[in-house]
Amino acid sequence: MTNTHDVAHPxxxxxxxxxxxxxxVEAGGMGVLARGFTRKxxxxxxxxxxxxxxxxxxxxxxxxxxxxxxxxxxxxSTLLRxxxxxxxxxxxxxxxxxxxxxxxxxxLPSRVCIVAHRDAxxxxxxxxxxxxxxxxxxxxxxxxxxxxxxxxxTTSNKQRLFDLLQRLMATHGERVNAHMRMQLPLSRSDxxxxxxxxxxxxxxxxxxxxxxGAFVVSGREVQMPVASGDRNAG
Amino acid sequence: MTNTHDVAHPxxxxxxxxxxxxxxVEAGGMGVLARGFTRKxxxxxxxxxxxxxxxxxxxxxxxxxxxxxxxxxxxxSTLLRxxxxxxxxxxxxxxxxxxxxxxxxxxLPSRVCIVAHRDAxxxxxxxxxxxxxxxxxxxxxxxxxxxxxxxxxTTSNKQRLFDLLQRLMATHGERVNAHMRMQLPLSRSDxxxxxxxxxxxxxxxxxxxxxxGAFVVSGREVQMPVASGDRNAG
DNA sequence: CGTAAATTTGAGAGCCGTCAAAACATGTGG
DNA sequence: CCACATGTTTTGACGGCTCTCAAATTTACG
Numbered sequence: 130m131t132n133t134h135d136v137a138h139p140x141x142x143x144x145x146x147x148x149x150x151x152x153x154v155e156a157g158g159m160g161v162l163a164r165g166f167t168r169k170x171x172x173x174x175x176x177x178x179x180x181x182x183x184x185x186x187x188x189x190x191x192x193x194x195x196x197x198x199x200x201x202x203x204x205x206s207t208l209l210r211x212x213x214x215x216x217x218x219x220x221x222x223x224x225x226x227x228x229x230x231x232x233x234x235x236x237l238p239s240r241v242c243i244v245a246h247r248d249a250x251x252x253x254x255x256x257x258x259x260x261x262x263x264x265x266x267x268x269x270x271x272x273x274x275x276x277x278x279x280x281x282x283t284t285s286n287k288q289r290l291f292d293l294l295q296r297l298m299a300t301h302g303e304r305v306n307a308h309m310r311m312q313l314p315l316s317r318s319d320x321x322x323x324x325x326x327x328x329x330x331x332x333x334x335x336x337x338x339x340x341x342g343a344f345v346v347s348g349r350e351v352q353m354p355v356a357s358g359d360r361n362a363g
Numbered sequence: 364m365t366n367t368h369d370v371a372h373p374x375x376x377x378x379x380x381x382x383x384x385x386x387x388v389e390a391g392g393m394g395v396l397a398r399g400f401t402r403k404x405x406x407x408x409x410x411x412x413x414x415x416x417x418x419x420x421x422x423x424x425x426x427x428x429x430x431x432x433x434x435x436x437x438x439x440s441t442l443l444r445x446x447x448x449x450x451x452x453x454x455x456x457x458x459x460x461x462x463x464x465x466x467x468x469x470x471l472p473s474r475v476c477i478v479a480h481r482d483a484x485x486x487x488x489x490x491x492x493x494x495x496x497x498x499x500x501x502x503x504x505x506x507x508x509x510x511x512x513x514x515x516x517t518t519s520n521k522q523r524l525f526d527l528l529q530r531l532m533a534t535h536g537e538r539v540n541a542h543m544r545m546q547l548p549l550s551r552s553d554x555x556x557x558x559x560x561x562x563x564x565x566x567x568x569x570x571x572x573x574x575x576g577a578f579v580v581s582g583r584e585v586q587m588p589v590a591s592g593d594r595n596a597g
Numbered sequence: 598c599g600t601a602a603a604t605t606t607g608a609g610a611g612c613c614g615t616c617a618a619a620a621c622a623t624g625t626g627g
Numbered sequence: 628c629c630a631c632a633t634g635t636t637t638t639g640a641c642g643g644c645t646c647t648c649a650a651a652t653t654t655a656c657g
Contacts, residue, residue: 199513207513225502230509257491264494267501268459274508275464279433279441281515282559286644317604325516330645332605348604348654520612551636564613566637582622582636 139166140242143191145215150187150266151244153258158251165248170240171195177218177233177241184222184229186246187263190214193239194314197231198322208323210273211236213300217266223249224263236314286326290334291343293323298353305352313349373400374476377425379449384421384500385478387492392485399482404474405429411452411467411475418456418463420480421497424448427473428548431465432556442557444507445470447534451500457483458497470548520560524568525577527557532587539586547583 136159140149154162165186171177177188180200190212197210197218209231212218222229223246244252253259280289302311315323321331338344345352370393374383388396399420405411411422414434424446431444431452443465446452456463457480478486487493514523536545549557555565572578579586 199509201513201517203517205517207516209509209512221502221505224498225506230506254491257488257494260491260494260498264458264498264501267498267505268455270505271455271501271508272459272464274505274512275433275443278443278508278511278515279435281512282441282556283435283437283439322516327646328604329606329647333645336605561614562636563615563638567613570637 136160136163139163140189143242145189145191148215149189150217150259150262151252153262154252154256158255161248161251161255162244165243165245165252167243167245168240169243171235171238173235173238175235175239177235178229180230180232181228184219184226184246185243186219187217187223187244187249188219188233189242190216190218191240191242193235193237195233195239195241196236196315196319197233199231206322207325208319210270211323217263220263220266221270224267236319281325286324286330287334287337290320290324290331291338293320294338294344294351294353298351302351302353304355307355308345308352309355310350310352313351316349370394370397373397374423377476379423379425382449383423384451384493384496385486387496388486388490392489395482395485395489396478399477399479399486401477401479402474403477405469405472407469407472409469409473411469412463414464414466415462418453418460418480419477420453421451421457421478421483422453422467423476424450424452425474425476427469427471429467429473429475430470430549430553431467433465440556441559442553444504445557451497454497454500458501470553515559520558520564521568521571524554524558524565525572527554528572528578528585528587532585536585536587538589541589542579542586543589544584544586547585550583 138146138151138154138159139162140146140151143149146152151162168191171193177195178185180198192214195212195216195218196208197212198206198208200206210218212233218233218241219229221227221231253263280292284292297313297315298309298311301314302309304310313320317331317335318328321328324331324334326334335344335346339346343353372380372385372388372393373396374380374385377383380386385396402425405427411429412419426448429446429450429452430442431446432440432442434440444452446467452467452475453463455461487497514526518526531547531549532543532545535548536543538544547554551565551569552562555562558565558568560568569578569580573580577587
């Protein structure tokens with residue numbers, strides 16, 4: 130039998146503990162939380178959950194990078210979100226008690242922490258503060274989606290790719306002299322699915338950005354001048 | 364002093380009572396809920412809440428049609444959502460305790476029910492079931508946004524306009540012989556903001572749809588054959 | 598080294614943005 | 628009822644971008 134009164138918080142040593150949706154769980158629910166908790170390492174390309182499968186619980190990315198993608202009926206796919214450490218995924222299906230509408234797949238070697246569905250349910254029902262934090266994640270997802278809808282409607286594909294590469298560089302890049310350099314975590318095809326164009330167009334967008342002098346690109350290696358953050362892709 | 368034990372539920376007679384986010388409120392919280400409750404009629408074009416203003420509470424559309432729009436820095440605007448009776452709006456700013464990122468404006472003569480911020484807060488904190496229902500609305504908003512992002516990425520503007528007109532017809536149209544007929548609740552300009560194109564392009568999209576025989580259009584009056592629901596705009 | 602997969606390049610057609618002007622609708626005052 | 632002013636919608640012209648299909652090239656990896 131598990132001793133509930135001296136179980137350590139399973140997220141206690143995580144760098145994102147303070148912001149964790151599970152942080153508000155106290156002694157009473159800790160046993161259940163600890164029982165449902167799993168840590169799972171992922172190799173690049175490994176699927177975390179597949180589209181149209183039942184929710185296994187709530188996932189939290191603790192290392193690496195996970196892509197959320199929907200496979201469309203017509204064979205195409207759309208990248209809806211990149212999930213970084215600290216991000217919670219799979220909460221939509223969990224809260225709606227429905228099947229996943231997206232597939233989650235690691236783009237880099239990663240790790241996720243999982244709280245199994247049954248236990249997550251118990252913890253959430255016993256602890257409104259957890260539900261509040263989940264709601265906050267929903268709101269943040271809504272904000273991100275709105276930004277994307279607005280960006281798609283108001284800025285050019287080239288500009289949006291420029292902005293995306295900037296953000297990726299801020300996360301994945303390292304400074305080398307007067308340049309930032311990164312290894313792109315996404316294929317051209319995934320970038321196309323993220324911007325919403327065909328792969329051929331993505332290739333041409335790269336050509337144009339390179340021609341503008343915004344980037345030096347070779348395969349997945351990308352360099353940009355440090356100061357170019359405020360430049361406009363036209 | 365208000366008598367809390369015999370106050371009727373303010374949404375009790377609403378057609379959407381069962382699905383109301385306030386439905387779970389019981390005797391204990393009813394006094395607070397009733398105190399914060401207001402019903403407000405709106406004339407066409409009236410603003411419910413303005414962008415960048417503080418949350419006044421949680422709004423529920425009880426009649427008419429309300430558009431949620433963001434005014435972009437560059438002077439353009441984007442229509443993010445059409446809210447119909449039963450829909451809850453303003454919950455993003457409420458839950459995030461932040462300013463509205465969108466403007467809500469009635470497109471038709473409408474009515475909203477408002478639970479003032481302070482009282483809504485008390486009710487939500489005292490009643491996790493309400494928070495659960497709010498979370499469900501968040502999820503539904505996320506689903507809608509995902510659908511829109513996917514549609515934008517995978518289907519043509521013409522097809523999306525076709526689909527939109529179909530949906531509007533289902534809601535606002537009435538059958539006349541073998542046709543459906545409606546009065547469009549949106550200007551060409553608003554339609555453009557919803558599909559994400561320029562007004563000139565919207566006009567040309569109408570020309571093309573009319574030319575295809577999908578619709579008969581004259582100003583805001585639109586007719587379509589009853590059976591055309593399953594047709595494809597090519 | 599060779600095969601499969603990913604990426605780039607080419608050509609052509611169609612769609613959209615922009616600017617400008619015309620047509621149409623709406624409301625006001627005479 | 629007309630004349631007029633204002634705001635909305637449509638049309639025209641043109642350049643630029645994206646899609647599609649096809650082929651060439653490069654990269655990844657056994």
